[in-house]
Amino acid sequence: MNTCTFGLPIILLPVSFEEPWWMPLRPLFAWVENLPFGLGNWYIYTNMGWPTEDGARTSVRLGENFVLCSPASNIIVTCYPPAIQKIFKEHKDWPKPATQSQLFAFYGQNVSSTQGAEWQRHRKITASAFNESAFREVWDETTARVKGIDFEGESERSLGRIRSTFDLVAMQVLANVGFGQDMGLTTVPPGHRESLMDSLGFILKHIMLTIIFNSLEAPEYLLPDKLRKLKVSVAELRMYMKEAVLRHMQANKKTAENLQKRSLLGAMVKANEAEKEQLQKGTGRPSYLTESELYGNIFVFNLAGYETTASSMTFALSYLAAYPETQDWVFEELQKQYTESENASYDSVYPKLVRCLAVMYETLRLASPAPMLIRSPTESRELPIITKEGPKSITVSPGTVVGGHFYGGHLSSRWGSSSDTFDPKRFVSDSVSGDEALVIPEGPMYCPWLLGPRACPGKKFSQVEFVALLAQIMSKWRIEVAVAGQSPQTARGKLMGILLDEKYFNISTHLLHPEAAGVRFVRR
Numbered sequence: 001m002n003t004c005t006f007g008l009p010i011i012l013l014p015v016s017f018e019e020p021w022w023m024p025l026r027p028l029f030a031w032v033e034n035l036p037f038g039l040g041n042w043y044i045y046t047n048m049g050w051p052t053e054d055g056a057r058t059s060v061r062l063g064e065n066f067v068l069c070s071p072a073s074n075i076i077v078t079c080y081p082p083a084i085q086k087i088f089k090e091h092k093d094w095p096k097p098a099t100q101s102q103l104f105a106f107y108g109q110n111v112s113s114t115q116g117a118e119w120q121r122h123r124k125i126t127a128s129a130f131n132e133s134a135f136r137e138v139w140d141e142t143t144a145r146v147k148g149i150d151f152e153g154e155s156e157r158s159l160g161r162i163r164s165t166f167d168l169v170a171m172q173v174l175a176n177v178g179f180g181q182d183m184g185l186t187t188v189p190p191g192h193r194e195s196l197m198d199s200l201g202f203i204l205k206h207i208m209l210t211i212i213f214n215s216l217e218a219p220e221y222l223l224p225d226k227l228r229k230l231k232v233s234v235a236e237l238r239m240y241m242k243e244a245v246l247r248h249m250q251a252n253k254k255t256a257e258n259l260q261k262r263s264l265l266g267a268m269v270k271a272n273e274a275e276k277e278q279l280q281k282g283t284g285r286p287s288y289l290t291e292s293e294l295y296g297n298i299f300v301f302n303l304a305g306y307e308t309t310a311s312s313m314t315f316a317l318s319y320l321a322a323y324p325e326t327q328d329w330v331f332e333e334l335q336k337q338y339t340e341s342e343n344a345s346y347d348s349v350y351p352k353l354v355r356c357l358a359v360m361y362e363t364l365r366l367a368s369p370a371p372m373l374i375r376s377p378t379e380s381r382e383l384p385i386i387t388k389e390g391p392k393s394i395t396v397s398p399g400t401v402v403g404g405h406f407y408g409g410h411l412s413s414r415w416g417s418s419s420d421t422f423d424p425k426r427f428v429s430d431s432v433s434g435d436e437a438l439v440i441p442e443g444p445m446y447c448p449w450l451l452g453p454r455a456c457p458g459k460k461f462s463q464v465e466f467v468a469l470l471a472q473i474m475s476k477w478r479i480e481v482a483v484a485g486q487s488p489q490t491a492r493g494k495l496m497g498i499l500l501d502e503k504y505f506n507i508s509t510h511l512l513h514p515e516a517a518g519v520r521f522v523r524r
C-alpha cells in the first residue's frame with residue numbers, strides 16, 4: 001500500500017465522485033469491480049456514499065485515516081474521534097465545499113447552503129421553529145398516522161413495502177407540521193394542478209433528477225413525461241410555499257398564534273416578522289430572511305426530514321424483527337410507561353421512553369443516513385490524526401478535503417467486539433435516581449446528527465417522530481421475520497445479510513434488495 005506525504009495510506013482513483021460528469025456515467029463501469037487481481041477495487045470509492053456500502057471494511061484494513069487520491073482532489077478520510085471533533089466543531093475554519101452546499105438551494109439559500117455570518121442569520125430564525133409546541137404536534141400527528149395504517153389487513157410486508165409505508169408517514173408528518181395543519185394535503189385547491197402531497201412527494205422522491213434538470217429551460221411539451229411532471233411539481237410546490245407564507249402573514253392575531261405554535265413555517269414567519277420589527281424600531285441587529293430564503297428553508301426541512309426518518313424507522317423495525325429479545329425489552333418499557341389512553345401524551349410519556357430512543361440511536365449507528373460529510377479549510381489548518389506510529393498532527397491546506405467517515409466511526413472496534421451487533425442496551429444506563437437514562441458511550445465516534453454548532457436542528461423532531469411511531473406499533477404488534485417458505489433461521493440470516501451488507505446511499509440509506517425479505521405483524 002502506498003503512503004502519502006502525511007504518512008497515511010492512499011487509495012489511488014482514476015476519477016472522483018466530486019466530478020459532476022462522472023456520476024451519470026458511473027453505472028456503465030460497474031463491470032470493473034469484477035476484474036481479476038483486485039484491479040477494480042477502486043470503483044466503490046468513486047461513489048459519494050461509498051461508506052454506506054463499505055461499512056468499516058476499509059478503515060479496519062487501513063486505519064482510522066487514509067487518503068482517496070484522484071486527479072481531481074485529495075480527500076483525507078477520517079473516523080479518528082479527535083479529527084471528527086475538530087472539523088465539525090470548528091465549522092468556521094472548516095466549511096462545507098460549495099460543490100456540496102449549493103446542491104439543494106434551488107428554492108432559495110437556506111440554513112444548509114450558507115456559511116459564516118449568513119448561516120448564523122438563517123440558523124437563528126430557523127432554529128426557533130423547533131420548539132416544544134412543534135414536538136407536541138409531531139407526537140400527535142405521528143401517532144394518528146400510525147393508527148391509520150392497516151397492519152391487520154396487510155400483516156406481512158416486504159422491507160420495500162415497510163419503507164413506502166414509513167415514507168408516507170414521514171411525508172404526512174412533515175407536510176402537516178412543516179406547513180401548518182390547516183392545509184388539505186391531498187386535495188387540489190383552485191388554481192393548482194397538483195395536491196401539496198403530490199408535488200412534495202414527487203420532488204423528494206426524485207431529488208437527484210430535480211437537481212440535474214430543474215434549471216432546464218425547454219418548453220414543457222418538449223420534455224419527456226417524467227421531467228414534465230417534475231417541472232409542474234417544482235412550480236406547484238413554490239406556489240404552495242408562497243401561499244402558506246402569505247397565509248401566515250395575513251392571518252389575524254389569534255389564528256396566527258395557533259398556526260405559529262404548531263408549524264415550522266409559522267414559527268419561522270413569526271421569528272422573521274419580529275426581526276423586521278426590530279429593523280423598523282432601529283433596535284438590535286436585525287437578521288430576517290427574504291421570501292425566497294423562507295422557501296429555501298422550508299424546502300430543506302422537508303428534504304432533510306423525510307428520507308432520514310423513514311430510513312431509520314425501516315431499519316429499526318427490521319432489526320427488531322431479527323432480535324425478538326430486544327423487542328421484549330422494549331415492550332417491557334411500553335407496558336410500564338405507555339398506554340392507549342389520552343395520557344400517552346408527548347409531555348407525560350415521551351421523556352420516559354428511553355429504550356425506544358435507544359433503539360433509534362443503535363439503528364443510526366448501524367445504518368446512518370449520512371455516510372461521509374466533507375469539509376475543507378479556508379486557510380492551512382492543523383488536523384490531529386493517528387497512524388501506526390501513534391497520534392500526530394498534519395497541516396491541511398485549502399483545497400484539500402477532509403471527509404468525516406460515519407460508518408468507519410460507528411462500526412469501529414472502539415465500540416468493543418460487538419460493534420456490528422444490534423444492541424440498543426449499549427445506550428442505556430441507570431441514573432443516580434435509579435431511572436434509566438440514555439448515554440452515549442465515551443471513546444468511540446458517534447454523531448449521526450453531526451456534532452458542533454451545525455448539528456442537525458431537526459434532531460429532536462426526528463426523535464419524537466421515531467419514538468411515537470415505535471411506541472404505537474410495538475405496543476400493539478410483535479414483529480417477526482417473514483419466513484416465506486424458508487426455515488426461520490434461513491429467513492433471519494437472509495434479512496440480516498440484507499440489512500448489514502446490501503445497503504446503498506441515495507440521500508439516505510436504502511436497501512439494494514428490499515423485496516427479498518420482509519416482516520410480519522402479529523397482534524399482541
Ligand code: HEM
Nearest residue numbers: 111112301304305308309370448449450454456458461462
Ligand atoms: C434520523 C433523522 C435525521 C438524521 C440522522 C439527520 C442528520 C443530519 C446531519 C448528519 C446533518 C448535517 C448535514 C451536513 O452538514 O451536510 C443534518 C443537517 C440538517 N438537518 Fe437533519 N437529520 C435528521 C432529521 C432531520 C429532520 C426531521 C429535520 C427537519 C424537520 C432536519 C433538518 C436538518 C437541517 C435543516 C440541517 C442543516 C443544518 C445546518 O447546516 O445548519 N433533519 N441532519
